[in-house]
Amino acid sequence: MNPSSPTAPRDPAGSGAPSAVPANPTASSFTWKRPHLLGLEELTAEEILHIFTTAESFQEVSTRSIKKVPALRGRVVVNLFFEESTRTRMSFALAAQRLSADVLEFAAGKSSVSKGESLRDTVRNIEAMGVDTFVIRHSAAGAPHYITRCTNCRVVNAGDGQHEHPTQGLIDIFTIRERKGRIEGLNVVIVGDIGHSRVARSNLWGLTKLGAKVTLVGPTTLVPRAFEQMGARVGHDLDAALKEADVVNMLRIQRERMTSQVFPTTEEYVRLFGLTRRRLKATKPDLLIMHPGPVNRGVELASDVADGPNSSILRQVSNGLAIRMAVLFLINQVGASPDDVVEA
Amino acid sequence: MTEVRPKVLLDAKGIRAAMNRLADEIIAALPENVPVGVIGIRRRGEVLAQRLVSELARRGIAAIEAGTLDITLYRDDLAELGPQAIVRQTEIGFDLTGRYVILVDDVLYTGRSVRAALSALNDLGRPRAIRLAVLVERPGRELPIQADFVGEHITQEDVPVTVLLTESDQQEEVRVG
Numbered sequence: 163m164n165p166s167s168p169t170a171p172r173d174p175a176g177s178g179a180p181s182a183v184p185a186n187p188t189a190s191s192f193t194w195k196r197p198h199l200l201g202l203e204e205l206t207a208e209e210i211l212h213i214f215t216t217a218e219s220f221q222e223v224s225t226r227s228i229k230k231v232p233a234l235r236g237r238v239v240v241n242l243f244f245e246e247s248t249r250t251r252m253s254f255a256l257a258a259q260r261l262s263a264d265v266l267e268f269a270a271g272k273s274s275v276s277k278g279e280s281l282r283d284t285v286r287n288i289e290a291m292g293v294d295t296f297v298i299r300h301s302a303a304g305a306p307h308y309i310t311r312c313t314n315c316r317v318v319n320a321g322d323g324q325h326e327h328p329t330q331g332l333i334d335i336f337t338i339r340e341r342k343g344r345i346e347g348l349n350v351v352i353v354g355d356i357g358h359s360r361v362a363r364s365n366l367w368g369l370t371k372l373g374a375k376v377t378l379v380g381p382t383t384l385v386p387r388a389f390e391q392m393g394a395r396v397g398h399d400l401d402a403a404l405k406e407a408d409v410v411n412m413l414r415i416q417r418e419r420m421t422s423q424v425f426p427t428t429e430e431y432v433r434l435f436g437l438t439r440r441r442l443k444a445t446k447p448d449l450l451i452m453h454p455g456p457v458n459r460g461v462e463l464a465s466d467v468a469d470g471p472n473s474s475i476l477r478q479v480s481n482g483l484a485i486r487m488a489v490l491f492l493i494n495q496v497g498a499s500p501d502d503v504v505e506a
Numbered sequence: 507m508t509e510v511r512p513k514v515l516l517d518a519k520g521i522r523a524a525m526n527r528l529a530d531e532i533i534a535a536l537p538e539n540v541p542v543g544v545i546g547i548r549r550r551g552e553v554l555a556q557r558l559v560s561e562l563a564r565r566g567i568a569a570i571e572a573g574t575l576d577i578t579l580y581r582d583d584l585a586e587l588g589p590q591a592i593v594r595q596t597e598i599g600f601d602l603t604g605r606y607v608i609l610v611d612d613v614l615y616t617g618r619s620v621r622a623a624l625s626a627l628n629d630l631g632r633p634r635a636i637r638l639a640v641l642v643e644r645p646g647r648e649l650p651i652q653a654d655f656v657g658e659h660i661t662q663e664d665v666p667v668t669v670l671l672t673e674s675d676q677q678e679e680v681r682v683g
């Protein structure tokens with residue numbers, strides 16, 4: 163199609179008009195309709211794949227000498243983080259900047275929140291400055307959903323309590339697909355503190371929608387049976403689960419979230435659930451080893467395994483940029499056109 | 507509004523002749539000892555660029571790099587396009603700096619997609635020169651942009667043009683009206 167005519171989308175007879183025959187029979191006529199990304203639970207397989215296709219196009223931008231495109235020029239993205247984060251915050255900031263958006267950083271500790279301002283007031287005050295997108299991390303599940311009801315801005319969930327961390331889920335699934343060429347039929351084992359993990363939940367929703375078989379493994383105190391209702395298998399024997407595994411995603415042991423004694427000692431955890439080179443001898447040789455970071459070396463992952471050839475840890479980080487660029491781009495396109503129907 | 511049947515301006519044979527004319531003009535203007543890159547604007551410019559490269563190869567001008575440019579992120583009407591805008595991949599596997607670049611598109615009309623393409627190329631490197639080759643040129647420029655190589659000129663104003671190519675549309679013709 164020739165996009166030279168600014169009226170092309172509304173002028174079916176113009177030279178730039180899409181012809182009666184689709185330009186590419188394999189390209190879907192799919193249209194992204196969500197102004198927010200709150201979780202993978204509500205996304206369809208088609209929507210997830212559309213984000214992946216868009217992210218593949220954005221990967222190329224990061225290989226250029228000038229790593230920037232003007233797509234979101236003049237838009238403002240606010241990083242609204244009520245929990246500590248380094249890499250997710252930096253990744254969102256850089257993704258927004260590569261799309262030429264301006265980025266505002268909000269740190270709850272040094273802000274008016276410490277003076278007692280409510281979440282609603284914080285958001286409404288920042289919105290009044292003329293911003294377009296909130297990227298929010300909050301310890302309360304549902305906080306991003308609540309913000310969508312307080313503002314007209316776009317909202318991206320960057321982690322809400324133990325609920326979801328959709329961009330991390332997308333990054334992990336995108337990386338698996340990149341390495342394995344498919345998702346359907348793969349055996350994916352997620353190991354660790356599943357109960358407290360929003361990353362595990364987002365992975366589980368996305369992977370099952372795309373046809374992977376997910377097994378959750380960890381101590382009984384950290385892997386509740388309730389996850390079977392979300393379509394996962396639950397196990398407590400890592401070696402048994404790894405035998406058939408194509409992918410293993412080792413979650414971080416989140417000591418800061420452990421309020422009670424959920425396992426006796428770190429040594430025992432490592433012996434039962436740590437991924438070591440010895441344990442890898444009985445697995446498929448091309449087992450893909452993932453970790454959403456930051457790694458506790460010597461706890462969930464042995465150092466030589468984390469740095470080994472099967473590890474995709476750093477690739478997950480670079481794919482994070484492309485996924486976040488795709489998400490920021492897609493949600494900001496919704497409602498941009500006057501003809502557009504916005505579905506919340 | 508009465509329905510006007512579009513007229514076929516070029517059939518498959520006509521398109522082939524127009525591409526031959528383009529190749530003739532391009533060869534006549536080709537600088538010596540400068541690496542050449544042919545870059546098509548997605549989607550139909552991509553098809554035409556590939557045809558052009560094989561036509562040039564057939565005439566003994568080989569070793570020309572081919573690439574594809576997606577201009578979606580550079581369009582000045584991106585906001586109006588909304589979620590209809592599909593971002594596709596830019597695939598240019600060679601360095602643009604110092605190269606003689608022939609930018610290829612199907613129709614030159616307002617000049618806005620060429621403007622977007624020039625901005626995109628500017629972010630990718632500094633070519634020695636950029637030339638514009640189009641299959642069809644029609645009046646209606648909104649920017650000071652002109653083609654260097656043209657397959658077919660249309661002089662009538664305000665008449666829509668549709669280009670259909672086998673690779674992208676399973677049909678081969680240029681319609682007017």
